[in-house]
Amino acid sequence: MNLYQLFSFSTARYPDKLALVQDTRKWSYSRLSDEVDKVASSLHRLGLKQGDRVMVLLKNRIETVVVFWAVQKLGAIFAPINLRASTEEILYCVNDLETRFIIFEDASKHLILNQKFSERPLLIGLEDSLGDFSYGELVKKGTTNVEPFSEQDDDIAVILYTSGTSGKPKGVPRSHKNEYAATIAHIIHSHYHTFEKTLGIPSLSHTIGLRSLLAMTYLNGAYFPVQSFDTYHTLKLIVEEEISCLFLTPTMYHEIVNYPQANTFDFSSIHSIVYSGGPMPAKLISKCDELMNPDFFVNLYGSTEIFTLSINQDIRNKPGSCGKAGINGRLKLLKLNRLLESHFDWVTESGEVGVILVDISSPEAFKGYWNRPDATKKSINNGWYFTGDVGYLDKEGELQVVGRTDDMIISCGENIYPQEIEKVLIDHPSVKEVVVVGEDDERYGQIVTAFIVTDEQELTPQMLDYFCKMDERLPNYKRPRNYIFVKNIPKNSAGKILRRELRDGKYEEVL
Template sequence: MNDQIWKKWYPYIGWPEDIEEPDTTPPHALESVSEEFRDKDAIIYYGNRIKYGEFFDHVCRFAGGLSEYLERGDRISFFMPNCPQFNIGYFGAISNGMIAVHTNVMYTERELEYQLNHSGARAIVTLDILYDRVRAVLDRTGLEYVILTSLRDFISPSARRFIPMLHEQEIREKENVLYFNDLLKHSPKRPEKDLKPEDVASLTYTGGTTGRAKGAVYTHRNLMIDAKIFSACLDIRRGEDVFSGLMPMFHGNGIWTSNMNVFMNGGTVVLFPYFDAGEFISAIETYGITQIHCVPTHLVAIVNHPYSKTADFSSVRVISVGSAPVPVELLKEVKALMPNATVIEQWGLTEAAIIGTSNPVHGVIKVGSAGLPVPTVEMRIMDPGTDNPLPPGEENIGEIVLRSKKIIREYWNDPEKTREAIKDGWLYTGDMGYMDEDGYIYIVDRKKDMIIAGGFNIYPSEVEEVLYMHPKVKECAVIGVPDKYRGETVKAFIVLKEGETATEEEIVEFARKHLASYKVPRIIEFRDELPKSPVGKILRRILREEERKKFEGS
């Protein structure tokens, strides 16, 4: 595994052998890009177009206002969906040497309180409609300032009456409350001259699926290196591409796909605070989106939307998909709708600064594969029993580990978890997979998602792939449920396409034709919808928890 067999393809697919160490930081890079593309659209948000010159001026003014209240190294939480204030505030904060904390808008008060205290945030930037949640935890945190804004801000006046969720909430409390628009009235402050690539830029908290969420520490160096990797792997065309700002910036993926990838390349981002398939399709046509970054459930919604049958998708050039494998049948439907687009699957994780592998835009795309390790990444498949490297081959499934100069250096204030995840420079991902003879990586499943039934290892994604082949199935999720005889048994949760009906027997018989008997779901449950994360990823853990409670109560 030390010969890095995947690198033999780099010259043919246009990927660099390595990524040079950055000699600058994102705020300084944005300053240069804004001078080069001053009169070009940086952000499009519900009809409002913000040019690069205006965008950078907002960034500098926000930085100037913020510097009156916070100091270098202070943490500032961003608790909001995608909107221009997130991009402006993020760059304004890190240009001052402050540390941006990405806070999930789906957090409950308990989760919000934990993250604010764990990160030591002194300030939070949030929406008026989210203020009640912040106010509820204010006295139990170290927050000194709440910076408020509204989704109505930065929207063209003509569009305001058509956009839902835009009612303004009156805030009576004035103590400790600042207003985003007031900070933009300050004199502009350019990025700190002595900012260094190794300085901490932001904290991105993992999903907390294995306990309390952990704060992944990103440096300016991490941000710059990954932006360059994305640029190469997605064939980003400087000054030309129009990006879908769909992936939320409070999530690791959105830091790059709705933010860094755009502004480091002079691109334009069309921001979406929430996902609506009809609105998204309309935006593709209106603004000529060329780069779509999404998860499979977004594609499911698009291909099943009535607008998709007549929409013009000719502008779409690249669709990069992460978080879960793309079912083959879904891939066929997407290609039929968007024949000009190259659809590539990618894989990564927060601790690796998001991207770890990618199929090439120009080169061999292996359906079902997460692609090749990207530049700077060295990868191994480790035997979970012996912790020794496994050779290439479909039969050699193990834990995926990687080493790169772009992985996080630590979890914030958590040396124990850091030692568990990073061993001798290798990041242990918890994902199971294998490498083929060409160096392509195949993700089999999360180690914790694997089902052990009667001594057999069953990977939910394989069963789900088969279920997605059924013409009536829109979405599905497979988990192991407690079984007193087999230890675990396979249960499938099914969402049918609109207007379709099916029986449990019909689904089981279909699965029998394509799976070994021990992999066939023994239990089928039909649902109207499946639990999803804010980025649209189906949450098996929620389903497992429901089943565990049922089992314990029986």
């Protein structure tokens, strides 16, 4: 099944059900389908063909959803780009995609106007007079009789660019089968049901955002696109619209539960909350549970390349655990000393740390990076995808992620993983956020440095060091040797921590 079929089936099934809500606009599936047809017919008239790439530089809004489905109807490829990308990154992606169309808005015009493209795409502005054509013109001049293309399962539906912490972004082609399989898995893992309501806060340029839209469409649910995350606005929407499920990053949940009047809002409509994009500290899990009291609290460990790596369907039972492989997959751990050898030597002992590999035959898995055979060769080997993450299986066979291979700290010949230390320090009542990195040291090779965010001016390195000494989870050689208090932790737009910036001294220290 291709994605447009998913949409058309849902529209035929419940045409009058609520599909999209943004401010005062409330669209049914039938209303949405009419606008999709009009935009698709106009794009087709302008020359958009099957397989063409459409770069989308829009915030989460109704028009973004319309463009997504219109592109799918024509068999073209939806390529959403993060609006926080630099003009240099945008230009790279335009050329990498050989983009035929760019659809943008006033907030993103600075990224593309007056750029020198290798081959200039057709520019379509959301507002009038921004590009060669406006979105309004597409709707006004469109018709509702354009025939859908018959894409195959393995045809590319979407290209998402990874928000890496260094180097050029990599395009991840996602086929119709990939997206369909990932959506079904997400619905099952998250315990969703028909007519759900969710907030579309994560951008459609991130796999979390796209998954929420597709899951709601499959279930004839309502999707509430949110242009920018604001904690108070989010809390109001949850109450006023009786939102039933959430799929957000840990950073977003942190902002919600720490809002000063959060406990005055009614969360009784929510039955399922899911997070991905990074670990969630135990005390944040506890706060979310206390405030929202969901029936299901799911930790989804995943990636852009393969949506579901593993799933813990109730994180409250074992904070920190990533659970077991999802319904479409299989994962194994490769011994660290076998990384560069031709055959695999798997970790077999409980507790032994290894590199996390995922079976590439999963229907959720991509087949390789866009125009990057070098990166593909590095990431896929003998039918396995190298996540770059490091972890171990506990006694119950559940996955515990301890860090990334490139974040590993080697001090006095010992391998140390940042998350092992972060899990301890975040339990200190005065620590709001913590990130651990390796700092070069002439004597030890590297030493453990902890960057701390706190509101308590009285907190000292000595107090934190004593706290670590008293915690039996942390051997002495893993204790931080340096504590730096900072105003905030640098993150990218997906909420991923930019450890490299901390290592490079790009932070504001609190003296």
